[in-house]
Amino acid sequence: MNISKKILLLCVPFLLAACGSAPKQVATKVNSKPKHVARSVKPVRISHIDRDQGAQELMLHSMSLIGTPYRYGGSDTSTGFDCSGMIQFVYQNALGVALPRTARDMAAASRPIDPSRLKTGDLVFFNTGGSSKYSHVGLYIGNGEFIHAPSRKGVIRTEKMSNPYFAKRFIGAHTFFN
Incomplete structure (x- = not known):
């Protein structure tokens, strides 16, 4: 040798x-x-992008991912996404904004808002029993719905905020927009 x-x-x-x-x-x-x-975790604030235009871009990019497989730790279209990987990917590709990788760090970097003030592009957090209070994150798309990468049923999909499973586990709404 x-x-x-x-x-x-x-x-x-x-x-x-x-x-x-x-x-x-x-x-x-x-x-x-x-x-x-x-x-x-450094705060992320979006003030250089028009809120309505940015929200529209986030929604369009996220909707194009519907049906993409779930993959723990995944962060791209070729292998699939987990919840925070999907959010990170959409913000980067739609707005050029780099976000932290985990739901917990996204919660720390964003600004809490009252759920009644949710707008398209804001984040919704859930405690689904993971090791962190912020164990699941989705992107609010309007009309009481969000898009996320759940491990159950294995693909990115939309969900109603009123869905009993998620309504019971909802812990907060946050935004990166000023």
């Missing part, structure tokens, strides 16, 4: 260990009790 293969074999365990070692939370001590502090 040549020297470069030996070096590669020695490095592989360290590279693999590094992949899973990035901390998601930092533990700090406050009054001798551990407190978990989430990593900071």
Whole structure:
């Protein structure tokens, strides 16, 4: 075995260990009790795009994805999407706006709004029993409906906000628009 293969074999365990070692939370001590502090997420505010025109673009891009398969961790049309991957993809492709990757971080980067003020292009968050309060996200498309990538039934589809499953788990509306 040549020297470069030996070096590669020695490095592989360290590279693999590094992949899973990035901390998601930092533990700090406050009054001798551990407190978990989430990593900071920069706010995203859209003020350079006309709200109505941006909303229309978001809706059109998201509707073109209906029927695309669900895939955990997915973020493109060739392999499928999970809920936050779909939102991230639509905002990037429709408006050129980069969003955080997870539903939790999208909630942190956006601005909460009263659900009665929901407009097309806003985000709707749900607690579907995941490890985070914000375990599912959809894009509001108007008329009491949203589009999302659910793991159940496996494809991107629209849903009514009044659907009993989602109505019971709805935890908030947010926007990136000013």
